[in-house]
Amino acid sequence: MFKKRPPPEEERRVRANDREYNEKFQYASNCIMTSKYNVITFLPVNLFEQFQEVANTYFLFLLILQLIPQISSLSWFTTIVPLVLVLSITAVKDATDDYFRHKSDNQVNNRQSQVVIHGSLQKEKWMNVRVGDVIKLENNQFVAADLLLLSSSEPHSLCYIETAELDGETNMKVRQSLSVTAELGDPNNLASFNGEVVCEPPNNKLDRFCGLLYWRETKYPLSNQNMLLRGCVLRNTEYCYGLVIFAGPDTKLMQNSGRTKFKRTSIDRLMNTLVLWIFCFLVCMGVILAVGNAVWEVEVGSRFHSFLAWDLPVDNFLFSAFLSFWSYVIILNTVVPISLYVSVEVIRLGHSYFINWDRQMYCPQCNTAAEARTTTLNEELGQVEYIFSDKTGTLTQNIMSFNKCSISGRAYGEVIDPMAGQPKRLDFSSFNPLADPDFCFYDNSLLESVKLGDPHSHEFFRLLSLCHTVMSEEKKEGELVYKAQSPDEGALVTAARNFGFMFRSRTPGTVTVTELGRPVTYTLLAILDFNNIRKRMSVIVRNPEGRIRLYCKGADTLLFERLHPCNHHLMNVTTDHLNEYAGDGLRTLVLAYRDLSEEQWEEWAENHRQADMSTDCRDDRLAATYEHIEQDMMLLGATAIEDKLQEGVPETIAILSLANIKIWVLTGDKQETAVNIGYSCKMLTDDMTEVFIISGYTVQRVREELRRARERMMDIRGGAEDTGGGRDLPSGGEKQQQCPPPPAPPSSTTLDSISGEFALVINGHSLAHALEADMEGEFVWTACACRAVICCRVTPLQKAQVVELIKKHKKAVTLAIGDGANDVSMIKTAHIGVGISGQEGIQAVLASDYSFSQFRFLQRLLLVHGRWSYLRMCRFLCYFFYKNFAFTMVHFWFGFFCGFSAQTVYDQYFITLYNIVYTSLPVLAMGIFDQDVPEQRSLEYPKLYEPGQLNLLFNKREFFICIAQGIYTSVVLFCVPYAIFSQATQGTGEPLADYQTFAVTTATALVIVVSVQIALDTGYWTVINHFFVWGSLCIFFSIMVAMHSQTLFSIFPQQFHFIGSAQCTLVQPLVWLTITLATVICILPVLAFRFLKLDLKPQLSDTVRYTQLVRQKKRKPAGRCMGGVRGGAVGVAEGRLGARGGSRRSGYAFAHQEGFGELITSGKNMRLSSLALANFASRHSSSWIDTLRKKKHSTTHPPQSASGESSPAPSYVSGSAPPLSNSSSLLGGSQDTPPEDGTRTPPVTLPQMAPGPHINTAPASVQVLSAGILTPTSVRSAGGDSSSGWTLSLGAVQEALIGWRGVAARISGTSSPGLPPNPRKQTTQCEMERQTDGT
């Protein structure tokens, strides 16, 4: 860590297999060190770090002050003991942490890797791997360093990696080596490889790499596409070789692991302010007493000199006053005790453990318990006002299930009757031995119709089994695993499989399907791939009989325009069904087909080929050809997929919103999907007055839309007022919401009364405008007036911006919850970040403060743990400040009677131990264990959460009350003994008013008073509380007696002056009378005040607590009932699907990236050698590919290679795609963030073919051609040509709807080779408009 760094690298030069050459650059070795200390440096470095904290330095400063004898009013140990205690506790914690870091470092550094040395593979530890080494990686191994991929076992030197550790994405990515290095097959060749890489210096950009490889006098450019980064895992690749470019700390993983920003809670900030105030107060007291000292020295002290001379260097009263100031700073410093910070940390740690230990936040499916990853934020959980939630993986499981369908006008899947209890799940195993056992479907009639051979049903499922880009993998006969790029597709293909149309395997040119037990191989003529503009995908296949058919599935809005007019009636029926499905919050797709004649196909294929070959505007031309053929289709039906919500999401949202927490959903998904989910998780309901959709593209439009929304709210509110309000005031608690008036404000009261009835849906591009400086106020105002806000199509950065906006404008505590890498920025920005673990990698969890595996645990985290934490922390702080003021201020009053000489009232040992021994444990026990109401009540009455949001329990006012109480106590504690003792004598005649007796009495009274006070404050007396409270008292007395004992005095007569005081004092009845009197005077007003407050103005928690008590009394033996009360009082029915709404919400909800079809047709991802492929294809066997595979398994490779075979499709275009796809991955390119945000360049649909792919496309096309020749051609013209009228009318309607823009869009979409982003945007907008009109 402290090694002197060589000057920053300008560029990196690495020569393969040449350690001497590379050594002269002194590149970092592959040994990583995340630990901070070693045995020698630990003490100095750790101490240095600890003294960077203001509090510690402050105490060190006090300690130094105390070493000056003229100032020292306390012995040195009164400060050093607590300080050392604090420092050592922290040091031990740091040391433990560091030990584990050492351990994990060692473990990582000692992992084995295989290095090519002199032509052979040798085992080396990771830490001994050097830059320039060539290492071999095997399947499922972690990549040891940042490598340049040289060659791999896969064709075209492809190599699949999983980057979950790096960016959180679980989908696989493809890397490809340069073709020149790909030939370096075996270690011998690799050992002689001596290329030199010149590249950029180490940096943290995960998606970028640029460099050059010099080899054999040629330059080869290198990109990120050739790199394997440390932290990735090799998947589906038997082995690969790589050249180490960056090692250890220089790797991108390590460069990225920056220290996370330290979050502080609002209580923390408040506490710091208060401590500052107290410090000022301390200085004030010091000044007052110093002035007093000056006056005293002049008036009294100067004449008292014969008895009491000044200390040596002191020669005038001013200097004396100056010293007295510092002396008082020392003795009064206990108002800000060092133990405050330690205790706060201890309490938070305790609360964190309670979160970790909570069984009700444990998810048995994923075997994960909740985890508080940050231990310093707990009480803020009790103050959350805004929750920002991701959708996919957080609200939803990201599991799609085929739920319903409509086949040629008949709806299936409609048997779910909530009255009839659990409907019977269909058992497919008898019908279809290869069915996926996890598939659930309840409607038997569909299965019957398939069995009966209904042609529509058959065609329906045939389409589902053919029209997709899913890859299959069959490890054993019948054990089929589908690898779908989006879960929707997987669900559809699985549904088809269960209904007897089982997709078995595919090659670049064929698709093999087992149709009701009969294997059929279709020739795949073309895949008209999905993209976001088209919102549909089609395949053109030729069946074994030679018929050519186009199968299409896509969004209803787009598909209905392209149907043959004869479908009119069917379309109406299907539309009804679609409306129904959409009302249930299902994601719908419409399916259609078209028969093509051989001529049509050939003509189109020719067009397509030309478009494909064209160099300019290839995309547009391709799109136009697609558009051309997807016409006059016949409607088959529609599918409805349920985007499964996580368990308990609607209930959780309901409870949280009852607790006055606003929930915003920020998702990268499309508007339709997001709105759908909004409805299904009850954020949006059809009871809502209005759902505003903001989707403008320009600043003006967005502003206008926001304004219109606001006007509507005002209008409706006005109307509601006329009719008496009524349902416009759903819950009284909404009034508490403090929306500050916006720049152009209607009064905040009007705002309050309208909140709760509206919802806002805003699109990413509009959000970009709304977040601009001049509009954000308006946006915040409008959004906060709505009960639900959904932001769709937002980028990770925008998510963070929205959170930042609310933080800035509302001064509210925000919580962000998400599961993917795209949520990381939001999680880091929000006050509290929660990561959902176990779904999409660990990036979000790593960035989060709390993690658990189910969204519904959020209610427990906030309403139970957060609420308690806040309550406990507040009570703790109140009491803590109280007890220290009571303790310290006595010195202040005593100052007036001791000549302002900074004489302490108590024994110095008492001062030392008061905070760390006598009073620390009871308050800690309260701070850790206290409960005002039982956990189930806080879920039952979410309103109990409100005091936290309004910060009622500890604020400046409460603080002053505590301080006042403390000062009052100190006055009583000083005055009562003073008044009584001034004349009193013991029973033996000795006066009582000697200093030591006074000290012992005051100290005892103090400890008793604060113990009684903590007893009053503790609301939940567990055994531990009893033990600590009584124990503290006992310890106080025993320590005092011990300290005042003869034994200790005889050992250290200098240190223990108080010999005999305790024994002598505590037997005096007068002393006890004094203590009793003082205690009663201190406690009585508090008791009366609390009783009055409780009696006249009870808080909700008091009432609940009281009822609890009454209930307990009523049924004593019942015991404490445990367990979930989810939905108990709130009464949210466990409804999987919401009430049917009138609003139509459908969406083609593929979380899909285009270009997947390209990869399939190119065959690049297929393992088979191209030659073999060609041979077998011509021979045509029903399951030739299976035979081939079996053969290959049995002869050459163990099953491991089978897993690599027909490898799961990587998520983007092709091996040679530009680094663009990676940029999306950095920005969080999970499925939430489609790659078409305005901030990014549009994706290149079809990349320039690298040399490799070219070789491979050839056989595929050969096959297509041959198939075309071999099979007989039969053309079935389904719709005829009579469709033009219908199309026309449809077009007219559409034009009327969308105006000229739509026309433009159509024109540019179909023919114009113009600017690529334009048509897309406009089409999308047209849809938005229609959407708006629809609602």
Add this chain to the structure above:
Amino acid sequence: MMASSYNAKEDDGHPSVATGHGGAGTVKNKKPDNTAFKQQRLPAWQPILTAGTVLPAFFVIGLIFIPIGIGLFVTSNNIKEFEIDYTGVDISSPCFNCSQNYIWNSTTPCTCTLPFKLEQPFESNVFMYYGLSNFYQNHRRYVKSRDDSQLNGDQTSLKNPSKECEPYRTSDNRPIAPCGAIANSLFNDTLELFYIDPNGSKNAIPLVKKGIAWWTDKNVKFRNPGGNDNLTVVFKDTSKPVNWRKPVYELDPLDSGNNGFINEDFIVWMRTAALPTFRKLYRIIQKKTNNMTPTLPRGDYILEVTYNYPVRSFEGRKRMILSTISWMGGKNPFLGIAYITVGSVCFFLGIVLLIIHHKYGNRNNSADIPN
């Protein structure tokens, strides 16, 4: 249902670099233990301040405090106390002349005689105190200016007193014993009490000077160096405190066992007072062996003061106090009054709270809770 997760594949068992979770290889049940402690279900007593508990508490406290207060008050009133100021501020005061002498160590002792009259007889043991006002025995510099190990008879400290004693640590290059400001300012007036018989004769009242210090002080805390043998030898290399007339081993010329650090007057003085106005026990007047006559019958008395201690410089006052003692110590009217007051306030508060509770109290607590 969709097996679309690649994670399901067999892992190589390597824990990841960045993750805090262990390797997926070990299938450990992470379900937290179901203990009352971890689930925050410890059985607990949950007290609530209800009218049923608070109001009786007030009444009970009131009812306990008032009788105690009355008892204390009566006891205190039965204690006899007499106090006489002999500072000599007034020109008419007998000690005025003596008090003009501001110097310590004046070789000529100044004596003055104060007559006083006891209106009531003092029964039982009578305790004689001297009181000082405006004397800051609780000043920090004063309090710390002592060496307890020296006073405990430690030989090294005797020769080399603690630095805390500065500037009363050495004199003439010899260590002072006992060192420090407290010892240096030892109260050195001598008070003698005479009873004037009705027939005019002056009877000295025997004053006992033993048993006036705390037992622990006398027997543990204060010890002469080298036991109690020849103190002159022990202290020969030391110097007497500057303001003292006699060295420490000659404090009590009458009782050799009361000399050195264990001189009881000295010990009493060394136990510093908490407040600037204080009294210290000076002598005890033992009750007569025959119980017939009071210890101090009513009548005229004379206090003879050997006036050595200068207090006029700082406007201090000196008093002589005679007092009898009960179980609760000396006269202390404040305690009784305080108890009676607090008790009454408590009782009154209880009534007020009761009224408030009945009139305005939220008695539908148990009814519906707004949600």
